[in-house]
Amino acid sequence: MLVVEVANGRSLVWGAEAVQxxxxxxxxxxxxxxxxxxxxxxNSRLGLPLLLMPEEARLLAEIGAVTLxxxxxxxxxxxxxxxxxxxxxxxxxxxxQSALAAEAREIRRQELLEKIAExxxxxxxxxxxxxxxxxxxxxxxNPAAAESEASASQAPAEPEEAxxxxxxxxxxxxxxxxPRSALLVQLATARPRPIKARPLDxxxxxxxxxxxxxxxxxxxxxxxxDLWERGFFLSAAGKFGGDFxxxxxxxxxxxxxxxxxxxxxxDPIPLxxxxxxxxxxxxxxxxxxxxxxxxxxxxSQEGSVNVLNKCGVCDLNPGDSPGKCGCxxxxxxxxxxxxxxxxxRR
Amino acid sequence: MEPELDPAAVEVPAGRVLCARExxxxxxxxxxxPQRSHGPxxxxxxxxxxxxxxxxxxxxxxxxxxxxERVERLGSxxxxxxxxxEGFVELKSxxxxxxxxxGFSEQGRQRLHPEEALYLLECGSIQLFYQDLxxxxxxxxxxxxxxxxxxxxxxxxxxxxxxxGYVVRRFQPSSILSPYERQLNLDGSARCLEDQNGKxxxxxxxxRSINKKAKALENPPQxxxxxPESLTTSSPPPCNQNNQCGEGKPQExxxxxxxxGPSELLGSLQPWPDLANEGVGCSQESGKVENGVKGVCKxxxxxxxxPFPNMASDSRHTLLLVPAPELLPANVAGRETDAESWCxxxxxxxxxxxxxxxxxxxxxxxxxxxxxLDPEVRCCSxxxxxxxxxxxxxxxxxxxxxxxLWDQPVRPLLSPGQADSPAxxxxxxxxxxxxxxxxxxxx
Numbered sequence: 001m002l003v004v005e006v007a008n009g010r011s012l013v014w015g016a017e018a019v020q021x022x023x024x025x026x027x028x029x030x031x032x033x034x035x036x037x038x039x040x041x042x043n044s045r046l047g048l049p050l051l052l053m054p055e056e057a058r059l060l061a062e063i064g065a066v067t068l069x070x071x072x073x074x075x076x077x078x079x080x081x082x083x084x085x086x087x088x089x090x091x092x093x094x095x096x097q098s099a100l101a102a103e104a105r106e107i108r109r110q111e112l113l114e115k116i117a118e119x120x121x122x123x124x125x126x127x128x129x130x131x132x133x134x135x136x137x138x139x140x141x142n143p144a145a146a147e148s149e150a151s152a153s154q155a156p157a158e159p160e161e162a163x164x165x166x167x168x169x170x171x172x173x174x175x176x177x178x179p180r181s182a183l184l185v186q187l188a189t190a191r192p193r194p195i196k197a198r199p200l201d202x203x204x205x206x207x208x209x210x211x212x213x214x215x216x217x218x219x220x221x222x223x224x225x226d227l228w229e230r231g232f233f234l235s236a237a238g239k240f241g242g243d244f245x246x247x248x249x250x251x252x253x254x255x256x257x258x259x260x261x262x263x264x265x266x267d268p269i270p271l272x273x274x275x276x277x278x279x280x281x282x283x284x285x286x287x288x289x290x291x292x293x294x295x296x297x298x299x300s301q302e303g304s305v306n307v308l309n310k311c312g313v314c315d316l317n318p319g320d321s322p323g324k325c326g327c328x329x330x331x332x333x334x335x336x337x338x339x340x341x342x343x344x345r346r
Numbered sequence: 347m348e349p350e351l352d353p354a355a356v357e358v359p360a361g362r363v364l365c366a367r368e369x370x371x372x373x374x375x376x377x378x379x380p381q382r383s384h385g386p387x388x389x390x391x392x393x394x395x396x397x398x399x400x401x402x403x404x405x406x407x408x409x410x411x412x413x414x415e416r417v418e419r420l421g422s423x424x425x426x427x428x429x430x431x432e433g434f435v436e437l438k439s440x441x442x443x444x445x446x447x448x449g450f451s452e453q454g455r456q457r458l459h460p461e462e463a464l465y466l467l468e469c470g471s472i473q474l475f476y477q478d479l480x481x482x483x484x485x486x487x488x489x490x491x492x493x494x495x496x497x498x499x500x501x502x503x504x505x506x507x508x509x510x511g512y513v514v515r516r517f518q519p520s521s522i523l524s525p526y527e528r529q530l531n532l533d534g535s536a537r538c539l540e541d542q543n544g545k546x547x548x549x550x551x552x553x554r555s556i557n558k559k560a561k562a563l564e565n566p567p568q569x570x571x572x573x574p575e576s577l578t579t580s581s582p583p584p585c586n587q588n589n590q591c592g593e594g595k596p597q598e599x600x601x602x603x604x605x606x607g608p609s610e611l612l613g614s615l616q617p618w619p620d621l622a623n624e625g626v627g628c629s630q631e632s633g634k635v636e637n638g639v640k641g642v643c644k645x646x647x648x649x650x651x652x653p654f655p656n657m658a659s660d661s662r663h664t665l666l667l668v669p670a671p672e673l674l675p676a677n678v679a680g681r682e683t684d685a686e687s688w689c690x691x692x693x694x695x696x697x698x699x700x701x702x703x704x705x706x707x708x709x710x711x712x713x714x715x716x717x718x719l720d721p722e723v724r725c726c727s728x729x730x731x732x733x734x735x736x737x738x739x740x741x742x743x744x745x746x747x748x749x750x751l752w753d754q755p756v757r758p759l760l761s762p763g764q765a766d767s768p769a770x771x772x773x774x775x776x777x778x779x780x781x782x783x784x785x786x787x788x789x
Binding site for chain 2: 042181
C-alpha cells in the first residue's frame, strides 16, 4: 500500500518505486520538483520529490490505491534510539567499506601482478645495462612500490586520491587504513527510518488539506476524474492557460491533444477569454476543451473549440485587411463530446 | 495526540538505505544525463510493439535516474547544523567554494539561509544535522520550509534560478539606488551591485580580499552606532563600499542648493570616508557581512531621526545654523547662513533647448490656441454666457455663406443626359471658356 504524505495542501511522493507504480499502473504522473542527484545544477530534468496535484492525490485516495497521511513530525522520544542506531550504522558501514576497499585493492594488485613483474624485470635489465648493480637494486624496489601505489590509486573507490591519507612508501603488502574523510556517505532522499503518521481524510477540511469542500477544487476534481476514467493522461496546464493538459498516453512519448478548461455550469464565459484561449490553443496545435459537470454530477460535458483560419461569413483570409466585413475573423466551432460515465479506467 | 498510541496510525515505510557495496558502486556510475525522449514523439497510441518498446525505454531511464541516491565522500561534505529558533543554518566546518556567493557571516561564524542550505543539500555539498542526526532531503524540506522561514513556493523559485546559474540573494531595500542617486552618477556603487545580480562568474581576487578584511574587522565598534557624531580613527583600507558614502551624500546635499555653506557640505561629508570602511555599516545587524555582496549595507545614519530643514517654497526654512564644530575639519570654521537669496535664484536660468526642441515648440505654437486668451471669452462670467457667445459666433460665420449656395436643396448642375462630352461639361461649368481672340486679330 502506497503512502503519500501531505503538508499544507501539497502532496509529495519521495520514493522512486512509488512514482513508478503510480505512473505505470495508474496513469497518474505528477511533476518532479527536486534536484536530480546526477545533475543537480540543471533544470531540464528534475528529480524527487514528485508533486501531486490535489486532484491527483484525491483520486488516488478515492480509488484506494494510496493512503494519504499528514506529514509526521519527528518524535523526540525516538531521537536517542535513532541517534544510537545511526552511529552504529556509520561505524559498521565504515568497517565494511574499509574491507571492501582493501579487497578491491588486492584484486587490482593481483591483476597487475604479471605486469608489475614484467615491468620490474625490464627496469632491472635497463638499469643494469646503464649503470651499476647497486643502483639498479635501489631503483628496482622503488618502481615496484610506485607502481603498486599507482595501481591502487586507480581503483575507483581508493582513498589515496585526496591528500588526507597516509601514504605508505613501502611495499604494498601493508594495508593502508581507510581514512575517515574517504568514507562514503549517502545523503538520503527519503526518510531512512520508518515513522508513524496519522491518516488524512480528504473529505474534511484541515490545515494539511484545505481543498475539501472548496467549489473550485470539486469542479476540477470531477473533470479530472471523468477524463482519467476515459483513459487519458492528465497533467497541469499552467503554461497554456488552462487547467489540465490531456494526453492520449504517457507524456514521455505523446504530445498533448487538448487543453482542458474547467467552467462551472451556468458560469458565463466571456467572449474574449474564449477567443484568446482558442487562439492560443491553435498556435500550439492543441484543441481547447471546455469542460463542465452535468447537474446530475455523474457525467461531464465537454465542447471543443477550434479556431479556423478563415472567416466563415465573408470568406476573408487572415492576410486581408480586417474590418472589411466588420465581423470577427474567426469561427468558433462547438462540438459536443459523447458523455462517459464508466467507473473504471478504459 | 501521539500517533503511536493512535490505533489508526499508518506506518510510513523508510526510504532506501544503501549498503557499503552499493555505495562503492555508486561512485562509478555514469554522470551523463540521457535524452528525454528517444526520437520524435508519436501522435496516437496504436498499440504497436515499437511504440511500447520506446515507451518502456524512456520509462526505464526515468526510473533509473530517479532511483539514484546521492553518495558523497565524507571529506568533501561541509557539516552544518540547523537552528530552528534562530532560523538559519550554522556551518561547523569551513565552507567550500559556495561561500563566495552564498551565506553570510555573523560574529565570526559562517551561516546559511535555510533556502541556501537546502539547495546545497540537494547538490550534495553539505551534510545538514539537526540534534546530531543527519537530515534526509525529505526531513529537511519538512523542517526548513515553514511559514516563518521560507515557503515551498519561494524555495522552488529560488532553486530554479540557482540551477539556471544565477546568484540569488535575499532582498535588501538599501541595495536599490534611488533615481536621484542614479542621476547624481553614483554609478560607481551601481557597478558593484551589477556583479551580484549577474550570472555566477569568477570573483576577482580583490573582492575576496575585501571580504576577508571586512570579516577581520570584527571588533564591531558599537560605540560608533550610538554616537554617530564622533569621528573614529580607524585607518580606512580602500574599499568598494563607497556606495555607503554615496547613500549618505544625496541625503545631506538635498537641503543645500548652490554654493551655500560649503563648509557645511564638507563638514557633513568628511566623516563618511573614514567611517565607511568598517564593514559594520549595518546599524541594525551589528557585524553582519554578506558574502558576494560588495559592501551593500544599510547606512549608519538613521535618516528618519535626522531633521533636514525644508527649503521648499511651501514653508521655507532658510536659516541654516552653524554646524557642530566636531564635524568640521580642524582649519575650517563654520558659519550660519540665510539661504533666502539663493532660493529666489532657483529655476531662473533659461532652459537650453536643443535645435530640434526649439523647432518643435515653434511648430506647436502655430496650432495652439488658448481659449482663455480670447478677450470675449474672458468677459463671460458663466457657462451660459459662454454658450451664447459660441452660438453668436456660429451665426456670424454662417451669415457669410451665400444662401443661394448653402440653404437651398442640392441640385445637380448637369444631369447625365445633358452632357455627352467633357467639353460640354466644362462649358457648363464655365471653367474654361473658349475664346476667339485670334479671330478678331486677323482682320
